[in-house]
Amino acid sequence: xxxxxxxxxxxxxxxxxxxxxxxxxxxxxxxxxxxxxxxxxxxxxxxxxxxxxxxxxxxxxxxxxx
Numbered sequence: 001x002x003x004x005x006x007x008x009x010x011x012x013x014x015x016x017x018x019x020x021x022x023x024x025x026x027x028x029x030x031x032x033x034x035x036x037x038x039x040x041x042x043x044x045x046x047x048x049x050x051x052x053x054x055x056x057x058x059x060x061x062x063x064x065x066x
Contacts, residue, residue: 006036006044015050 013020026032033049 005047006038007047007050008042008044009035012045012050016054 007015009020009023013023016023018026023032027034033045033053035043035045038044
């Protein structure tokens with residue numbers, strides 16, 4: 001097994017460029033890796049699962065409106 005890294009919510013939000021509401025909506029819909037409980041109310045995500053989610057996102061079309 002490789003070195004497992006856990007990242008906090010703030011790092012997930014920054015890495016994925018999404019809001020907290022979007023993160024929890026995606027998790028509720030089964031479209032994002034579930035958080036793991038650390039201690040008390042603290043949660044984190046396995047970095048490799050978040051990275052995999054990002055790598056599997058569809059690419060935007062060549063025509064992006066600004």
